[in-house]
Amino acid sequence: MSNLMNKNIKKIAVLTSGGDSPGMNAAIRSVVRTCAYHNINCVGIYRGYQGMIEGDFKEMDARSVKGIINKGGTILKSARSNEFRTVEGRKKAYEKLKEANVDALVAVGGDGTFTGAMIFSSEYDFPVMGIPGTIDNDIFGTSHTLGYDTALNTVVDVIDKIRDTASSHNRLFFIEVMGRDVGHIALNAGVGAGAEEILIPEEDLGLERLLESLRRSKRSGKSSSIVVVAEGDKIGKNVFELKDYVDENLAEYEVRVSVLGHMQRGGSPSCFDRVLASRMGVKAVESLLEGKSNYMVGLLNDKMALTPLDQAIKGQSKINLELLRVSDIMTT
Amino acid sequence: MSNLMNKNIKKIAVLTSGGDSPGMNAAIRSVVRTCAYHNINCVGIYRGYQGMIEGDFKEMDARSVKGIINKGGTILKSARSNEFRTVEGRKKAYEKLKEANVDALVAVGGDGTFTGAMIFSSEYDFPVMGIPGTIDNDIFGTSHTLGYDTALNTVVDVIDKIRDTASSHNRLFFIEVMGRDVGHIALNAGVGAGAEEILIPEEDLGLERLLESLRRSKRSGKSSSIVVVAEGDKIGKNVFELKDYVDENLAEYEVRVSVLGHMQRGGSPSCFDRVLASRMGVKAVESLLEGKSNYMVGLLNDKMALTPLDQAIKGQSKINLELLRVSDIMTT
Amino acid sequence: MSNLMNKNIKKIAVLTSGGDSPGMNAAIRSVVRTCAYHNINCVGIYRGYQGMIEGDFKEMDARSVKGIINKGGTILKSARSNEFRTVEGRKKAYEKLKEANVDALVAVGGDGTFTGAMIFSSEYDFPVMGIPGTIDNDIFGTSHTLGYDTALNTVVDVIDKIRDTASSHNRLFFIEVMGRDVGHIALNAGVGAGAEEILIPEEDLGLERLLESLRRSKRSGKSSSIVVVAEGDKIGKNVFELKDYVDENLAEYEVRVSVLGHMQRGGSPSCFDRVLASRMGVKAVESLLEGKSNYMVGLLNDKMALTPLDQAIKGQSKINLELLRVSDIMTT
Amino acid sequence: MSNLMNKNIKKIAVLTSGGDSPGMNAAIRSVVRTCAYHNINCVGIYRGYQGMIEGDFKEMDARSVKGIINKGGTILKSARSNEFRTVEGRKKAYEKLKEANVDALVAVGGDGTFTGAMIFSSEYDFPVMGIPGTIDNDIFGTSHTLGYDTALNTVVDVIDKIRDTASSHNRLFFIEVMGRDVGHIALNAGVGAGAEEILIPEEDLGLERLLESLRRSKRSGKSSSIVVVAEGDKIGKNVFELKDYVDENLAEYEVRVSVLGHMQRGGSPSCFDRVLASRMGVKAVESLLEGKSNYMVGLLNDKMALTPLDQAIKGQSKINLELLRVSDIMTT
Structure with missing residues (x-):
């Protein structure tokens, strides 16, 4: 895939936003290590979009994410940001990213997180990739959300x-x-x-x-x-x-x-969530390096798949009707 | 200890009463197996004192309690009994015990359970022994209650x-x-x-x-x-x-x-609670066989100890003041 | 689906065989309750094919499988049977099933279990359905085996x-x-x-x-x-x-x-395995009632799917090559 | 207790040595926070006595030990040191401690750790206090070792x-x-x-x-x-x-x-071990501040107690004979 490599991306930022979920740390670890593997720089953004506005960044290398794959919560913290809902807020955020020479963003969170990423990307033509991190499993385009x-x-x-x-x-x-x-x-x-x-x-x-x-x-x-x-x-x-x-x-x-x-x-993520997070982080970074933007990484039929962010937000994650029936039978 | 053996006790009943706690099953297992070890018959009483009134009994041998040491809850169930608070209720209970040839009782529970046991014992001169089963640790005469x-x-x-x-x-x-x-x-x-x-x-x-x-x-x-x-x-x-x-x-x-x-x-009991339950069951049965009655089995200074039931009920389990201070220091 | 119902099946047997795995009890529960739901009788066979030969059966209704969904191991026990590898052994087993009026079999286990089921089915034209229960995930036709x-x-x-x-x-x-x-x-x-x-x-x-x-x-x-x-x-x-x-x-x-x-x-099955077992049990019983035989129930692309037993045995469960690459990247 | 305060102790070092055990981190946290509470400086020594020889120290304040009470292992690492068994090794260690203005030492570990502390203390008249950290419970002077x-x-x-x-x-x-x-x-x-x-x-x-x-x-x-x-x-x-x-x-x-x-x-320490570690850390630091040295902090009859290090090493932790008997009865 190196021939597909987007030469313009030399530094990628990663943030977690919205309600935290187990596996977010494993996803951060995967993003950071995939950057290291491809000799791309990586910065962590603290407290989601609010930290982006405030320039609350930290350079991260492979060793920065040691020992976190099994930890609940998110070492980058999470927060809601009303300021990022404003044009001015997003402008500040963009300037902070540029100052830090960040070329692309991986945002881990739910639909609010993705909406922010999509608007930001369209305003500044900034490459973004989403990873679905929420325990609710309410995101279209993936059979399982992280956590x-x-x-x-x-x-x-x-x-x-x-x-x-x-x-x-x-x-x-x-x-x-x-x-x-x-x-x-x-x-x-x-x-x-x-x-x-x-x-x-x-x-x-x-x-x-x-x-x-x-x-x-x-x-x-x-x-x-x-x-x-x-x-x-x-x-x-x-x-x-x-x-x-x-x-x-x-x-x-x-x-x-x-x-x-x-x-x-909370809690230490299951093996499934750790593996899923590891796969999603690789896919998100490599998709950015391939020049893709505005997608969410998901698991569909046990394989990594990309769904446009707008579909991920608008689409509906449907309940499994077969399982409703199984439930009825089990309570015989 | 066989020389101390009370020849009048040939069958012992065990019940759990009040709020359940992890370790109650381990205590039942211990009572049953200690009876088996001493060639004493054992019956389990379902649903505490209410089951005693209704004669809801089950003969139990060493195999009856197989595979329960690690299970939460109580296989004998627990319930409150307003009827046992009445003279008539206790009379019925006594008759049921006599019909079933039960000579002594081990009651696992909290202070309500012990109060019932004590009144019953005094009215009918019936040998009783208490085991403190509650997660609250609010019983005098033991450093740790079961659960x-x-x-x-x-x-x-x-x-x-x-x-x-x-x-x-x-x-x-x-x-x-x-x-x-x-x-x-x-x-x-x-x-x-x-x-x-x-x-x-x-x-x-x-x-x-x-x-x-x-x-x-x-x-x-x-x-x-x-x-x-x-x-x-x-x-x-x-x-x-x-x-x-x-x-x-x-x-x-x-x-x-x-x-x-x-x-x-709920939940599977810790090793500590399983061991404590095993020790308490042995002590309760053997104390009855030695002719003792109206005591609670407890853990004091890491040793099994007997406390008269009335003291166990009236006495107060004090908070560890040293630990209050440790707590203050830790939040420096 | 009642119109598809195979009127000839009035009693279904279930057994577990080979190495045990977490979720086997949940699968037994599901088979038993699905039978109850369809007003079909159900018998459990102890110790796999050896118990089938010895007629070690137990009638089971919805209450028989209470409280086992979260238990490791198998309440029906498991065993290897050399006798079932012989024509005589299988003949005895068939006679025992007929004596007990069993019309079809659900066998939970790995490829050894399925091989036995397939041979037995072909010799006696006996309806069988397999459920993959093994921690190794080495069965073709399902993305996940039970456990x-x-x-x-x-x-x-x-x-x-x-x-x-x-x-x-x-x-x-x-x-x-x-x-x-x-x-x-x-x-x-x-x-x-x-x-x-x-x-x-x-x-x-x-x-x-x-x-x-x-x-x-x-x-x-x-x-x-x-x-x-x-x-x-x-x-x-x-x-x-x-x-x-x-x-x-x-x-x-x-x-x-x-x-x-x-x-x-060992251990209490994960939510995933409990749900998978519940779905597989329903699918196995209803497939038999629809007149199908000689299939294994599996999970493919998050849906229940049937694979002929001979393919399940011969086919190979392949390692995920993407994950090998993820592993390499993660150890950067 | 401030009136008892040893005015000569202004900085305390803490190390973990020997096989690690759950609760060591909680003990480190307690030592550090108790120092902070008493306005004493605290340094962590990495890799036990070997790090002491090499001057591998880190200043620690109350925030340095945030989020470690529930973590297994030891953030200060542990190691064996052959060099510390020599006169020269201990001389180097003493010089490093003096350079760093360390006035006293808390050593968490087993009997090997205590032997080292005792020899060092006698050679340099250096105040030391031991905390028993080992899963084996083979230390005299405490009913429970950490872990x-x-x-x-x-x-x-x-x-x-x-x-x-x-x-x-x-x-x-x-x-x-x-x-x-x-x-x-x-x-x-x-x-x-x-x-x-x-x-x-x-x-x-x-x-x-x-x-x-x-x-x-x-x-x-x-x-x-x-x-x-x-x-x-x-x-x-x-x-x-x-x-x-x-x-x-x-x-x-x-x-x-x-x-x-x-x-x-390994593994996250139980509540018991976390509380025990917190109590022991307070007791160790405050005993040093009271001018005591060459003791091990232990739990005896549910209370903190000091045992001279030489007795802790030589004494024998006896098996509970009552429990042996309970074991026999339980396997009836």
């Missing part, structure tokens, strides 16, 4: 623990998991944890059907139940209201609630 | 995950942990997780000092902070009110809340 | 621990991982754990190049190194001989060896 | 995994664990993992009794067995020879071996 697999393992591990106490006391637990407007975490972790019901935004089960299902579950001899609820579930009630509703309508259950919260974003 | 060590590991593991995201975003987290009216979990897990502040019921820090400490922490260059709050903290505000208060008074922090909840009660 | 993802996480978790001590002492570790004749575990876990070198059967690096690489690694400032070796590596030396060779030729390193062994086969 | 609790959890976690596969295949596993000449890890992890037999240096079971026990175990209906073997076991055969011996004499078992090795030294 999603780790979050699923974190969630089933916690639900396994809660089931210990649920089944010891014959209780019903409503467990709220992350996922914003999509049910990927809830559906997969729900099936993985053997949940009796899974409430996701993509499917409005209805309160009546939930009660009926719980009653049937009780009759069939189940002494405890786990209901996994996506935070963006559209049933019209939050998880505490659900508890109250069931308390009133199903006297036979003692109901408890657990909101898993931010722990889902 | 406490495991819960501490669960809590620091989760806080480690939350710290990944806290430090990536320069955030302040209030994390509520269990412990009812005592701060053992909060203090130990707080020190173990490197928390910047620890709020426990035993010490009223005061809101002003909390703010001052957080401000100092910020000035000293810390970009993120973890505050661990015991559920029974006496500062006068719950964890969500604390968040609001800090939000209003410390604009420099972005504050988040996480309530760890029931996951703290 | 592979979990094993990868187990391996990187252990290597993370070993790296703690390796980097504290500036040591070189050779770590042998499972995988028989294929390097999937070594390559993926090696990349995931940030190994400096990965030795796999598919690529003969050569001893000289290994030494050169380790020397370069040392010069580049790395103070410790991890070399992951697949058990079937073709470099011509086992992991202890490798150690001796490097000890003699690279005085600057202190070398240690760790053979991970059977722990790689 | 021991974590290692126990690592071992039972691995044995849990191996048991999955052992019980799926009805196999017998010999599992070798660390512990040099003492059986603490083997005995505690063996009881915690529910091992059928535990072979430790302190008790020569004899091969005949082992066979008899395994035969009895088989007869009693156990289908799989775990035998935990301490590396220093005195039965006269290593773990592979044991396998061969049992293979020859107990045809009914299929035997496998697993040597756990160095993974036992």
